[in-house]
Amino acid sequence: MRKITRDEILNIYEYEKIRPQKVQEVIQLKKNRRVFIEPWVHLVFENRETVWFQIQEMIRAERMVKEEEIQQEIDVYNDLIPDKNELSVTMFIEIPEASERKRLLPQLVGIHDHLYFHIGNKHTIRAVADERSREDYEYGKAAVVHFLKVKFTEDQVEDFKREPVRVEVNHPNYRAITLIPEEVKQELIKDLISD
Template sequence: MKITGKITADSLMTLEAYSKYRKENKLAIMAHRQLRSVHLGEHINLQFESETSIRYQIQEMLRLEKIFEAEGIAQEIEAYAPLVPDGSNWKATLLLEYPDVNERKRELARLIGVEDRVFVEVEGHARVYAIADEDLDRENDEKTSAVHFVRFELDPAMCAAVRAGANVKLGCDHAHYPAHVMIPAETLASLAGDLR
């Protein structure tokens, strides 16, 4: 899988080439995704996206749906490419993980707005709250969704601090889900690579 800085139809593999690549590289891709996942408390998992993870997602969708025509490929790129960080931000898939169906239903009703209360705090700088679900609204008056797409926009000083080795806290100050955690050093090193 070639990282080019921009996902285009020409930069994706054919279904046949991807099938071979997938067999040889699935463990490495899963390790990359694991490295960029941060658990916030017991039930929130933020999977920070990258060009690698989004290329993998697009290639998987093309494989699963057996999409090989230009229009279908363009639709998949249009759906997922906006999730690639673009130098001044981190983008993540926020998952609310409740294995028990009844608990999930109850908690999704209590956690309306949680996606707007998740933040990153670069050491020495103010908190940056997530900008959530820019593609479509994922909650209603009764519950929030179990999946949200969030973006943390960092100013140039924050980007420089992260690249220089500053610690970063990930947190949530929702009334029903107060939690925070320091982003592990290995994960932060990977995330620093997203910033210019």
């Protein structure tokens, strides 16, 4: 999938004019790019559109106008755009109550190393977290956001198209599995075959 370039990014003023429309578009887009692994894990599958939106939102929130700051945001977020035969996942740990969150996050250290995709009964592929997730181990508690990639072979992509796909968290303190809904799977197939 093609990376975002500087000329695709709008200045704050221009973005503000189209933001309401873009917010609605991304809300609709993400409806078929989310999977919940109950009770607390929520996955969002990233693509060019979700990443473009995140870059624009960060520039808006931070009021960025310096070229080097804008380029740095583009570079950071471009890492989230999947390559061919790859999915890019943002994993959120959503524990609503603050006291529960404080109690449970230390028990979930390393959860990012326990996300698996099962394609039919043929393949099991582990997602790989980026380096930022390693901070879990240093700080003694799980971060609430993790960025992961899932790399597939050509054969696995072909089977992904045909077989049911389940996503699992298999952490000692969090075990749950769910079937990826068909409408989400169809979106993910587009990611996998996109150059």
